[in-house]
Amino acid sequence: MFGLFQRKPKETAKFEVRFLPANTTLQIEQGSNLLEAALRHGMPAPYNCRVGACKTCQIKVIEGRPKSLMEREYVFSRQEIEAGTYLACQTAVHSDMVIAWDNSEPDGAAKVGARLLEVRPMTARIHRVRLQLDAPLSWRAGQFARLQPFELDITARSYSMIAAGHHADIVEFDITHYPDGALSSWIVDPANAGKPLSIEAPFGDFGLDETGSDTSLPLLCIAGGSGLGAIGGMIGTCLDKFSGSPTARPVVLVYGARDQKEIYALDELQRRAEAAQIPLSVNVVLDREPAGSSWAGRRGYVAEHLTDILAEAARHNDRFRLPASAWHVLLCGPTPLVDSAIATLRQAGMHPDQMSFDKYEQGVAATTAAVI
Amino acid sequence: MYKYFKHSYLTCFIVPSAAMTVFLAPQWAFLVPVAIILINALVDILTPPDRSVPSYSQHWVLDSMVYLYVPIVSLYMFSLMWIVSPGDLLGLSAALSSLVPVNLLAIKQEAGLGGMIASTIAVGYVLSSNHLYAHELVHRTTDKVAMLIGRYLLAMTGDAQFSISHVYSHHRNVGTDLDSATARRGESVYAFFIRSSLGQYRESWEVESQRLANSGKPLLSLHNRVLTGLAMTAAIYVLWYLAAGLLGVAVYTFVIVLAKFLFETVNYIEHYGVVRVPGSKVEPRHSWDCDSRMSSNALLNLSRHADHHANAHKRYWELEAVDTSLQLKYGYIGTIVVAMIPFWWHRFAAPQLAQWDRNSASPEEKILAKQANQLSLNPILMRGND
Numbered sequence: 001m002f003g004l005f006q007r008k009p010k011e012t013a014k015f016e017v018r019f020l021p022a023n024t025t026l027q028i029e030q031g032s033n034l035l036e037a038a039l040r041h042g043m044p045a046p047y048n049c050r051v052g053a054c055k056t057c058q059i060k061v062i063e064g065r066p067k068s069l070m071e072r073e074y075v076f077s078r079q080e081i082e083a084g085t086y087l088a089c090q091t092a093v094h095s096d097m098v099i100a101w102d103n104s105e106p107d108g109a110a111k112v113g114a115r116l117l118e119v120r121p122m123t124a125r126i127h128r129v130r131l132q133l134d135a136p137l138s139w140r141a142g143q144f145a146r147l148q149p150f151e152l153d154i155t156a157r158s159y160s161m162i163a164a165g166h167h168a169d170i171v172e173f174d175i176t177h178y179p180d181g182a183l184s185s186w187i188v189d190p191a192n193a194g195k196p197l198s199i200e201a202p203f204g205d206f207g208l209d210e211t212g213s214d215t216s217l218p219l220l221c222i223a224g225g226s227g228l229g230a231i232g233g234m235i236g237t238c239l240d241k242f243s244g245s246p247t248a249r250p251v252v253l254v255y256g257a258r259d260q261k262e263i264y265a266l267d268e269l270q271r272r273a274e275a276a277q278i279p280l281s282v283n284v285v286l287d288r289e290p291a292g293s294s295w296a297g298r299r300g301y302v303a304e305h306l307t308d309i310l311a312e313a314a315r316h317n318d319r320f321r322l323p324a325s326a327w328h329v330l331l332c333g334p335t336p337l338v339d340s341a342i343a344t345l346r347q348a349g350m351h352p353d354q355m356s357f358d359k360y361e362q363g364v365a366a367t368t369a370a371v372i
Numbered sequence: 373m374y375k376y377f378k379h380s381y382l383t384c385f386i387v388p389s390a391a392m393t394v395f396l397a398p399q400w401a402f403l404v405p406v407a408i409i410l411i412n413a414l415v416d417i418l419t420p421p422d423r424s425v426p427s428y429s430q431h432w433v434l435d436s437m438v439y440l441y442v443p444i445v446s447l448y449m450f451s452l453m454w455i456v457s458p459g460d461l462l463g464l465s466a467a468l469s470s471l472v473p474v475n476l477l478a479i480k481q482e483a484g485l486g487g488m489i490a491s492t493i494a495v496g497y498v499l500s501s502n503h504l505y506a507h508e509l510v511h512r513t514t515d516k517v518a519m520l521i522g523r524y525l526l527a528m529t530g531d532a533q534f535s536i537s538h539v540y541s542h543h544r545n546v547g548t549d550l551d552s553a554t555a556r557r558g559e560s561v562y563a564f565f566i567r568s569s570l571g572q573y574r575e576s577w578e579v580e581s582q583r584l585a586n587s588g589k590p591l592l593s594l595h596n597r598v599l600t601g602l603a604m605t606a607a608i609y610v611l612w613y614l615a616a617g618l619l620g621v622a623v624y625t626f627v628i629v630l631a632k633f634l635f636e637t638v639n640y641i642e643h644y645g646v647v648r649v650p651g652s653k654v655e656p657r658h659s660w661d662c663d664s665r666m667s668s669n670a671l672l673n674l675s676r677h678a679d680h681h682a683n684a685h686k687r688y689w690e691l692e693a694v695d696t697s698l699q700l701k702y703g704y705i706g707t708i709v710v711a712m713i714p715f716w717w718h719r720f721a722a723p724q725l726a727q728w729d730r731n732s733a734s735p736e737e738k739i740l741a742k743q744a745n746q747l748s749l750n751p752i753l754m755r756g757n758d
């Protein structure tokens with residue numbers, strides 16, 4: 001307790017700890033705190049609270065006998081404990097070990113409990129919904145999750161996740177409220193805050209696959225209604241990643257909505273693009289804006305305007321003046337919008353390989369694969 | 373050498389003198405809080421800030437300042453029990469008068485009701501520092517002795533649950549709506565006291581239910597640490613009842629409420645109005661910080677709160693003062709006084725929060741801050757939104 005005899009520097013044993021998936025090995029002194037040792041050696045170890053509460057530093061011990069500095073039951077289920085799950089910030093090294101940071105790419109979907117944390121109206125119909133997960137998950141921006149409130153007797157509905165999550169326990173969606181829609185009415189109701197639901201994620205491979213592609217080529221993003229959540233999340237990720245780079249992907253965004261009241265999040269994206277010095281051309285097409293209103297912009301369906309929008313973008317910025325084959329296209333939103341836009345783009349000479357999409361088809365889950 | 377004693381004021385000086393005052397001059401005991409407030413406020417205002425982080429080789433000395441506090445504060449609580457008890461409880465006065473020429477019983481009888489009231493206030497006031505010492509101990513989750521002693525100190529003020537909610541809920545959720553112990557913008561310290569105290573019990577209960585479910589143990593059993601904490605408090609209540617009957621029970625209840633209220637005032641000023649996106653990294657900007665000398669020395673560097681949350685693994689003597697935009701420039705004790713006068717508090721805190729929103733908040737936090745200002749219904753904060 002008092003460590004009265006700490007004075008004499010004692011020769012302490014060192015142990016070999018191998019970290020996966022990086023496969024780095026460190027020599028760590030007996031009794032050292034694993035997270036502190038990893039950080040001291042410059043490992044990019046994830047952490048936050050350092051008291052054993054947030055689980056950001058979760059690891060799997062594959063070999064070795066560590067000492068947990070807390071009762072793991074505070075944060076882990078029996079199965080997780082048996083599977084060797086520890087918190088790096090609450091682990092002391094007492095033997096050679098092999099550990100895996102639990103932040104590697106997800107290899108499949110998992111189903112966990114969650115609570116409805118917060119609902120923020122973005123427009124009259126579209127709401128940003130935030131869930132608190134009971135156990136962390138990892139996903140890429142654009143992948144979707146299947147949600148099922150415990151108190152509703154319905155099959156799970158699918159929703160695209162905004163922004164990527166690495167071992168995260170908060171997830172956000174933009175959800176359109178259909179007054180007679182079972183799940184959407186439930187989830188946008190603030191009275192349900194705190195209530196439990198199950199979430200299964202991640203699904204789908206919708207998103208920007210940058211492996212082997214030239215990241216200076218332009219990106220065409222087409223979003224319908226709440227599909228702007230996922231699309232905006234992906235654009236945001238690009239902006240952050242390539243901020244300030246003169247060769248960063250320039251982006252044309254086309255947003256299809258009912259009327260002016262459904263316009264949201266666009267100013268913020270524009271502001272971020274300006275800060276990141278990345279060209280972003282934002283175009284809005286409204287299909288139910290009352291005739292004779294103040295709206296001077298485009299009216300009708302997105303598909304009808306695409307060719308014109310691309311031509312106009314090319315007139316304004318050289319970096320958009322490229323052949324159809326140079327573009328990468330992301331589409332996300334209601335099925336008719338996605339289908340008609342794809343048809344137009346194919347007529348304009350684009351190939352299905354250039355496109356990735358998610359259709360908000362009712363009741364249908366896995367839709368992404370590029371079979372057109 | 374002095375550096376080893378810079379955190380010893382409460383243990384070595386303040387609590388022993390307070391106990392002596394209660395025994396020897398109970399009718400003057402109301403001067404205990406007055407003197408503490410004056411000394412703290414004056415030193416904080418008149419001396420330069422203390423931002424030093426000495427390095428120590430003898431950690432046991434610093435630890436013993438924490439552990440020694442426990443018997444001394446127990447004796448202090450006993451002093452009040454003795455004052456409130458009808459006669460010469462445990463024959464203390466008789467035993468003492470055979471050694472030294474003082475008659476405690478006569479002093480107590482002469483002080484009468486006034487002495488009892490003054491002593492109750494004095495003890496309730498000082499027992500608020502139990503949370504301070506317990507806080508250092510209950511963060512040492514590996515050390516069973518530290519945990520037990522920390523929980524005993526908390527149980528003395530009816531709040532052993534703090535050992536659970538503080539670590540597993542407050543540290544995880546600070547600055548978000550999920551945390552009861554973060555004061556909302558516009559909330560007065562009095563509303564906060566009720567919401568935070570009850571909320572922390574709810575959070576501990578949730579954490580404990582989860583832990584017991586994970587360990588396969590029944591919720592309603594002696595494994596439940598919320599319940600065992602309450603049982604410790606109940607046992608102390610029994611001692612009070614045996615010593616002083618229902619009057620003892622009433623006096624002890626008052627002590628608990630006063631001590632807890634004062635500590636919640638500390639909670640209040642530590643994170644008032646801070647917003648953070650749930651799950652995002654806890655940074656120094658998510659706490660109010662204070663580099664006043666007496667506050668950090670006497671209060672085991674609790675005032676260096678920004679560093680405590682951002683680097684919660686540090687022992688109290690390792691904490692650093694941080695220049696965040698939220699500074700408690702009157703020191704802790706001075707600020708507690710300000711916090712108790714909501715009119716004054718809002719004038720003190722709102723401009724700093726507005727500055728935080730402008731200069732320190734992340735883009736997402738700026739949005740949350742705007743919403744918090746709107747919800748605060750406080751004109752000064754709402755003006756910041758225009």
Ligand SMILES: Cc1cc2nc3c(=O)[nH]c(=O)nc-3n(C[C@H](O)[C@H](O)[C@H](O)COP(=O)(O)OP(=O)(O)OC[C@H]3O[C@@H](n4cnc5c(N)ncnc54)[C@H](O)[C@@H]3O)c2cc1C
Binds near residue numbers: 173180
């Ligand atoms: C891969 C995928 C991702 C999705 N991502 C999102 C997302 O990010 N945000 C989002 O808001 N939705 C998304 N959806 C749609 C979502 O899954 C639900 O279909 C939708 O929220 C309706 O569910 P509900 O329970 O409220 O309505 P239900 O109870 O299923 O339906 C009730 C009524 O609502 C009408 N309705 C339901 N869905 C639609 C629709 N899409 N368009 C027009 N009318 C409809 C029906 O006609 C019916 O009258 C996605 C769907 C898929 C397949």
Ligand code: FES
Binds near residue numbers: 047052054055057090
């Ligand atoms: S950092 Fe929060 S649990 Fe380890």
